[in-house]
Amino acid sequence: SKEVVLIGRSNVGKSTLFWELTGKKVPIGKRPGITQYPFKTKVGNIFYVDMPGYGFMFRTTKADQEKTKDLIVHYFEEHAREILLAVQVIDAASFLDIADRWEGRGEVPMEIELWEFLDDLGLDSVLAANKMDRIAKQDRDGALDLICERLGMLPPWTQWQDRVAPISAKRGQIEPLRAVISRKVAVA
Numbered sequence: 001s002k003e004v005v006l007i008g009r010s011n012v013g014k015s016t017l018f019w020e021l022t023g024k025k026v027p028i029g030k031r032p033g034i035t036q037y038p039f040k041t042k043v044g045n046i047f048y049v050d051m052p053g054y055g056f057m058f059r060t061t062k063a064d065q066e067k068t069k070d071l072i073v074h075y076f077e078e079h080a081r082e083i084l085l086a087v088q089v090i091d092a093a094s095f096l097d098i099a100d101r102w103e104g105r106g107e108v109p110m111e112i113e114l115w116e117f118l119d120d121l122g123l124d125s126v127l128a129a130n131k132m133d134r135i136a137k138q139d140r141d142g143a144l145d146l147i148c149e150r151l152g153m154l155p156p157w158t159q160w161q162d163r164v165a166p167i168s169a170k171r172g173q174i175e176p177l178r179a180v181i182s183r184k185v186a187v188a
């Protein structure tokens with residue numbers, strides 16, 4: 001069976017999106033990450049897979065973060081043939097600030113590293129730009145253009161609608177992402 005795999009920094013709304021897509025709650029462990037992951041559930045013919053959230057959290061060490069990243073990278077390498085689509089969830093309202101902070105420290109933001117890694121692996125991936133409700137309506141196109149640019153996609157973002165899906169998981173507004181997934185499922 002084919003898989004749709006969700007990745008994303010902690011707190012971007014990945015569990016909320018997983019619930020919207022599958023109707024299943026991701027089990028929450030005492031310590032985020034590692035043991036209970038990856039969590040899989042089947043919807044129709046497709047497995048939805050939730051990977052641990054990466055990035056800084058309360059009491060997360062640099063070593064823990066590296067472990068999480070390795071787990072994600074190895075999963076994609078080992079399951080590449082089954083994976084129909086990778087969904088990288090971001091908080092569209094804070095992504096640019098976070099990327100600036102990393103780049104200010106001379107580091108490549110994890111999102112950008114993973115985005116390029118998925119491309120290099122030849123996997124189809126889509127950016128789920130979540131929490132769009134937190135951005136004022138008139139600013140949304142501009143924000144999406146900047147996010148695209150950061151990931152190496154020339155603006156306007158509207159020419160990348162197979163790769164960028166603006167959503168609001170909490171409000172159940174995930175149609176652009178459903179459309180991308182449906183197209184992949186249809187050709188699978």
Ligand code: GDP
Pocket residue numbers: 008009010011012013014015016017053130131132133134167168169170171
């Ligand atoms: P995860 O750590 O990525 O799994 O994130 P969660 O799904 O637990 O969500 C983290 C927080 O973001 C929660 O308070 C959610 O209610 C909130 N959240 C999730 N999706 C959205 C959204 O589309 N808009 C807004 N404003 N908040 C959201």
